[in-house]
Amino acid sequence: MMISTRGRYALRVLIDLAEHNTTDYIPLRDVADRQQISLKYIERIMPVLTKNGYVTALHGKGGGYRLEKSPDSCLVGDILRLTEGTLAPVSCLECSQPVCPMQQNCPTLPMWKKLDKMINSFFDSITLKDLMQKKIDG
Amino acid sequence: MMISTRGRYALRVLIDLAEHNTTDYIPLRDVADRQQISLKYIERIMPVLTKNGYVTALHGKGGGYRLEKSPDSCLVGDILRLTEGTLAPVSCLECSQPVCPMQQNCPTLPMWKKLDKMINSFFDSITLKDLMQKKIDG
DNA sequence: GTTCAACATACTTGAACGGTAGGTAATATT
DNA sequence: AATATTACCTACCGTTCAAGTATGTTGAAC
Numbered sequence: 001m002m003i004s005t006r007g008r009y010a011l012r013v014l015i016d017l018a019e020h021n022t023t024d025y026i027p028l029r030d031v032a033d034r035q036q037i038s039l040k041y042i043e044r045i046m047p048v049l050t051k052n053g054y055v056t057a058l059h060g061k062g063g064g065y066r067l068e069k070s071p072d073s074c075l076v077g078d079i080l081r082l083t084e085g086t087l088a089p090v091s092c093l094e095c096s097q098p099v100c101p102m103q104q105n106c107p108t109l110p111m112w113k114k115l116d117k118m119i120n121s122f123f124d125s126i127t128l129k130d131l132m133q134k135k136i137d138g
Numbered sequence: 139m140m141i142s143t144r145g146r147y148a149l150r151v152l153i154d155l156a157e158h159n160t161t162d163y164i165p166l167r168d169v170a171d172r173q174q175i176s177l178k179y180i181e182r183i184m185p186v187l188t189k190n191g192y193v194t195a196l197h198g199k200g201g202g203y204r205l206e207k208s209p210d211s212c213l214v215g216d217i218l219r220l221t222e223g224t225l226a227p228v229s230c231l232e233c234s235q236p237v238c239p240m241q242q243n244c245p246t247l248p249m250w251k252k253l254d255k256m257i258n259s260f261f262d263s264i265t266l267k268d269l270m271q272k273k274i275d276g
Numbered sequence: 277g278t279t280c281a282a283c284a285t286a287c288t289t290g291a292a293c294g295g296t297a298g299g300t301a302a303t304a305t306t
Numbered sequence: 307a308a309t310a311t312t313a314c315c316t317a318c319c320g321t322t323c324a325a326g327t328a329t330g331t332t333g334a335a336c
Contacts, residue, residue, distance in 0.1 A: 050282090101174050176295060203313090283331080288325100288326085
């Protein structure tokens with residue numbers, strides 16, 4: 001599996017925040033209920049979105065999260081890379097992995113690289129707004 | 139990770155067999171040495187390629203494997219689906235998984251479906267011969 | 277100062293990956 | 307016939323990761 005629940009949940013939370021956008025802060029409890037996602041699990045994913053300016057968080061009563069960017073300026077690719085770490089379809093392409101001994105003349109490596117580029121530019125061509133407007137035809 | 143060593147090794151073994159193609163059978167030992175792949179591990183991957191007509195196997199002394207199809211008739215997509223089981227980039231798309239409760243109006247599902255199609259047709263547009271001729275530009 | 281919410285840390289459970297070990301079946305050579 | 311060689315089969319193993327729980331601590335509003 002290339003894209004885990006981390007990235008998928010993050011997208012759904014951001015969309016949910018956008019759809020219920022007010023000047024108020026929205027408690028994650030509400031989002032989790034609507035999206036049927038474990039609250040405690042998604043709680044651990046949110047800080048990375050806060051630190052990168054996608055949302056602001058407010059502690060305490062009346063607190064919660066508020067979307068800080070307009071949905072049409074949020075690239076799905078950026079959000080996924082942030083939450084997933086990498087979108088590489090094979091471990092050969094991850095810098096964390098030890099270098100493959102066959103890398104120099106591996107006949108398949110160019111194919112993985114090309115796919116990796118395809119995947120990244122696919123996600124970079126889609127914004128949160130596109131998803132909300134169901135502009136993507138599966 | 140979407141594509142594990144199973145599929146990647148299978149491709150490399152088939153290419154290796156094609157590159158050393160003779161009328162003889164080639165012992166997997168030789169391929170494993172050249173490709174620096176664990177013999178015992180790849181041994182377990184081969185039978186699915188035998189059963190699907192990609193290679194014929196001969197037991198005993200002088201035995202081994204022989205490629206049965208021409209490299210330009212072997213689609214990378216077929217080989218990967220055979221060895222990996224599925225190329226689905228998210229678990230939502232796997233029929234083995236329980237159905238997602240939000241599936242009906244999930245705003246992200248069409249995107250995953252579109253990506254899935256993209257990935258499958260990408261691999262279906264590449265043959266073993268293309269890989270051997272390094273026709274893919276990463 | 278109590279309540280509510282974000283944030284932090286540790287732990288758990290299950291599955292998968294990537295392999296190893298040992299044995300059996302089939303074929304060729306001697 | 308015996309032996310060597312090779313594919314094939316089954317079981318096991320160690321590590322990592324996904325996904326989620328549990329239990330707090332910090333910060334803000336009332």
